[in-house]
Amino acid sequence: MALKHVLLASTLSIVALAAPALSRKPQQTAPAAPSAEATRYGSWGVDLSGMDRSVKPGDDWYRFVNGAWTDRTKIPDDRSSFGAFIVLRDLSEMRLRGLIEGYSPTDTANPDRRKAATLYRGYMDEAAIEKLDAQPLTQRLAPIQAAKTKAALAAEMGASMGGFGASFFGVGVSDDAKQPDTYALYLRQGGLGLGDRDLYLDPKFAPQVARYRQYVAQLLGMAGWPDAAAAADKVVAMETRIAEAHWTRAQSRDRDKTYNPVTVAELKAQAPGFAWDPFWQAAGLTKASRVIVAQNSAVPKIALVFADTDLETLKAWQAFRIADDISPLLSKRFADAQFDFRSRFLNGQPKERDRWKRAVSFTERAIGEGVGRDYVALYFPPESKAKMDVLVGNLRVALAGRIKNLAWMSPATKEQALAKLQGFTVKVGYPSKWRDYTALEVRPGDLVGNAERASKFEWDYRRNRLGGPVDKAEWGMTPQTVNAYYNSVKNEIVFPAAILQPPFFDPKADDAVNYGGIGGVIGHEISHGFDDQGRKSDGNGVLRDWWTAEDATKFEAQAVRLGAQYEAYSFEGLPGLHINGRASMGENIGDLGGVMIALDAYHASLGGKPAPVLDGFTGDQRFFLGWGQVWRTLFRNEALRQQLVSDPHSPGQIRAVNPLRNVDAWYAAWKIDPSQKQYVAPADRVRIW
Incomplete structure (x- = not known):
């Protein structure tokens, strides 16, 4: 998650x-x-x-x-x-394991402990997870497969703020750097599944890009996506274009240059290639009138990549990003695939962490x-x-x-x-x-749904504060x-x-x-x-x-x-x-x-x-x-x-x-x-x- x-x-x-x-x-x-x-x-x-x-x-x-x-x-x-x-x-x-394993999923006196116990036990129930196999992923890919327009894909990107998947743009609600008593909406560059732009653009990292392409094809294939290898080629080529638009890490640290407030209407005019209205609506941000853009010169270029890319490639990209996001919560074959690439290949980690550690x-x-x-x-x-x-x-x-x-x-x-x-x-x-988790819904036997609801709970907590006073x-x-x-x-x-x-x-x-x-x-x-x-x-x-x-x-x-x-x-x-x-x-x-x-x-x-x-x-x-x-x-x-x-x-x-x-x-x-x-x-x- x-x-x-x-x-x-x-x-x-x-x-x-x-x-x-x-x-x-x-x-x-x-x-x-x-x-x-x-x-x-x-x-x-x-x-x-x-x-x-x-x-x-x-x-x-x-x-x-x-x-x-x-x-x-x-x-x-x-x-x-x-x-x-x-x-x-x-x-x-x-220490946390000792605490959580001591909690009861039927504790009526302490809802937080009950929810923690349910979350943990759901993660530990390998038999139930194996039985479901790809079903939770298949359910969440259905809207992607059914999408008929790019606007529908932009909406899926907006919905990913409180769920699985990804977006070409990162969005967050945080203290306004020039009005620190008020929460503001921020938007930054995104879209890269491999991470930093240099991994795509520096020839030294060609082996990492090649292995990433294989991983994209692998997950798409496991998800039943048609012609997964060809789709992976197009996905990586698209992300490389996005990387070319990205600012460097050093540039993105400059707080003067990354504070660029505009109205939502101005953003649409500056970056017309992206379907902004369905994006904001799906993210639950339709009331936002102002947004602080970080990498302002990159955003129009990334929006142009969205406009230039065919619908099927955008669908394959989002399908892969959902599969990548959800894989640790699925059956062993999915969890192993993600571990092999993200942990073993990229970070040299020989062995997956014990399940109880991941559950904690x-x-x-x-x-x-x-x-x-x-x-x-x-x-x-x-x-x-x-x-x-x-x-x-x-x-x-x-x-x-x-x-x-x-x-x-x-x-x-x-x-x-x-x-x-x-x-x-x-x-x-x-x-x-302490945080109030009353609104967090946790259901026994629904690991993936619990992860999704937790993400939505956190996103709603933040987006609903937009324009309000900062909690110091x-x-x-x-x-x-x-x-x-x-x-x-x-x-x-x-x-x-x-x-x-x-x-x-x-x-x-x-x-x-x-x-x-x-x-x-x-x-x-x-x-x-x-x-x-x-x-x-x-x-x-x-x-x-x-x-x-x-x-x-x-x-x-x-x-x-x-x-x-x-x-x-x-x-x-x-x-x-x-x-x-x-x-x-x-x-x-x-x-x-x-x-x-x-x-x-x-x-x-x-x-x-x-x-x-x-x-x-x-x-x-x-x-x-x-x-x-x-x-x-x-x-x-x-x-x-x-x-x-x-x-x-x-x-x-x-x-x-x-x-x-x-x-x-x-x-x-x-x-x-x-x-x-x-x-x-x-x-x-x-x-x-």
């Missing part, structure tokens, strides 16, 4: 859970299955057994911190990558806060929230000090920056109010999500309960390690408010230029230098692939700012007293170990390729070290000199925040 109505405002996370990081050492023993409790790291927060002290810190920092762990760890067969984030995700998954994911996508409430009650102690409040407060003070002392920023811009920092909202652990208390992640984010339009940072565990945070660990771990994450999210795109909103979340022209130029110059550092890395086994410095700029600035701010906050927390030495490590050394440890990760080459092409986050091994190469205190703490490989001369170190 793919939820298509994502937040279109600037929401930036610390990590993509499927995103791998870099390590290629032999993998010998599988990690033990996680228990229902978080694993503590050493006696004071760092896994000393995971280090490789035969390596100089300045020659290979990642290996120094994580080398022994890398050597003894194997990526589980049901993962395309593995590391600190995945360990916590597995833990969260096990399915259930929490449908009713996430309904199970999240119980998760928090069991697994988020009050002491964690209290200590986090202190950490966040110290980091805000640290960034304020940095802003005041910036040599390159003018007093006028400093005043605005400090006002923005003062206006930050901080959310820790769980929402102050709403969360964009569930408490059991191992992640964190900054939202520029709400000017808020959010830290779900599930990430507030070792190695990121442990109330019983050394403060230096906590500041290096969760402190760096907090600093990362705060820094998103001042990265190359987050900086464009003011303290009230309004997208506007509050910088002097000279300060903006200085900032951009430093950002370009930082991007060049990341683009210089190469990856064994992936010739010609590099980090996209522009596309990953916000995350890279977030990491650099996060480390600098967290280190200042740690120093301030000492209250003028010297840091103790633990097991021979100074306070600053433990801080940097804490940062390096959270990025321990292994990857499969296929997954790394996907990340470099489509993910804004740099690989974990790079995140562990590159920010530190610009931090003077890292050199002093580990006595790193010009003879060591990762040394950067002081004049070449990037100084932003």
